[in-house]
Amino acid sequence: MLMQNIILTPHFTLQEFTESATARKYGIDNSAPAEVVKNLRRLCENTLEPLREVLDMPVIITSGYRCKALNLRISCSSRKSQHMLGQAADFFVSSRTVQSHRELLVKAFRMMLISDRIDFDQLILYPTFIHVSYVSPKANRHRILVGKGGGLYGSVTRERALTLL
Numbered sequence: 531m532l533m534q535n536i537i538l539t540p541h542f543t544l545q546e547f548t549e550s551a552t553a554r555k556y557g558i559d560n561s562a563p564a565e566v567v568k569n570l571r572r573l574c575e576n577t578l579e580p581l582r583e584v585l586d587m588p589v590i591i592t593s594g595y596r597c598k599a600l601n602l603r604i605s606c607s608s609r610k611s612q613h614m615l616g617q618a619a620d621f622f623v624s625s626r627t628v629q630s631h632r633e634l635l636v637k638a639f640r641m642m643l644i645s646d647r648i649d650f651d652q653l654i655l656y657p658t659f660i661h662v663s664y665v666s667p668k669a670n671r672h673r674i675l676v677g678k679g680g681g682l683y684g685s686v687t688r689e690r691a692l693t694l695l
């Protein structure tokens with residue numbers, strides 16, 4: 531088994547992406563294989579680490595890698611979820627200021643749209659967290675989705691997303 535406390539980038543460790551309360555509850559071994567670790571590092575380098583540096587606020591991972599067994603336990607998760615490849619993470623931003631959780635999320639989302647250091651495959655703004663995925667410069671689709679009401683999500687252009695926020 532791989533050591534799970536590998537440093538991916540200066541502000542992120544592998545453990546943050548493999549830790550799961552659901553996995554613990556059901557006794558699922560959510561250790562990441564080498565290929566997944568590689569993908570998670572790429573994800574950090576191109577999305578989360580630059581965001582962390584620009585915002586200078588802690589970025590909290592709520593769900594990173596999901597092995598097949600774990601993914602099946604998460605009912606709302608797609609069967610082809612990029613989480614299963616270590617290509618996606620869900621997160622929120624934490625701060626001691628008076629800004630609300632939602633304001634911070636929107637701020638982080640905007641930053642990811644405008645920063646030239648950040649590239650992504652899919653970026654989704656949910657009511658309480660952001661989902662980001664990264665594949666490779668060639669394969670990234672640059673899809674942006676912003677939550678509407680009732681769990682429906684619409685794909686929008688970068689320009690439109692910025693005016694929505």
Ligand SMILES: [Zn+2]
Nearest residue numbers: 618619620661
């Ligand atoms: Zn996700």
